[in-house]
Amino acid sequence: MKIENNLNSSINVETLVLVAVWKFPFVFQGSFKIFDRDNNKEYLILYRCEYTKAYQTDILEDEFFPLDYQFTYLYAGSVKLDANILNQLSENAIYLLRYALHLTLSKMLTNKRQNNIYIDEIALNSLTECIKQKFDEGKNFEIEADIGFAVAMDFNPQEQTALEAVRNLLSCLAVDTNRV
DSSP: OOOOTTEEEEEEEEEEEEEEOSSEEEEEEEEEEEEETTTEEEEEEEEEEESSSHHHHHHHHSSSGGGEEEEEEEEEOOSSSBBBBBBSSSSHHHHHHHHHHHHHHHHHHHSSSOOBOOOOOHHHHHHHHHHHHHHTTTOOOOOOOTTTTEEEEEEEOOSSHHHHHHHHHHHHHOOOOOOO
């Protein structure tokens, strides 16, 4: 995998929750939109995550603990050969995604506005197939504003481990498009 030498650390992570199943273990599905500010590139990762605690209030009342969030799948449309990038990411990069999801869930639970979050398997599968088809065709798409719940956060790491997490995340997403 060819990685540009000028990877920087300024990114924006938008976390979208499309599915929230509030029965133990909680299950969340959606996407992370990663915007690399320095190279003006955008990447999309679909995720499925299980939350190991038993109550919604734990998300709000307990301190963030990364192992409470277990990703079972991270699908990056830009990665053709191995779509599940979970095993390619460093622990620090996974920590960053877990934290982004935690912040989004906290905002979702305290937000009064209701959004359409799908819990029906058929609706989710239909949405997933539509997104996968767009990936395969190499097309950009906009998710309708009234679907799901999204929160964006800027991430400008100041420490070496945080910088390495961002670089690892971007290197797993920024693949050579000429690769077969």
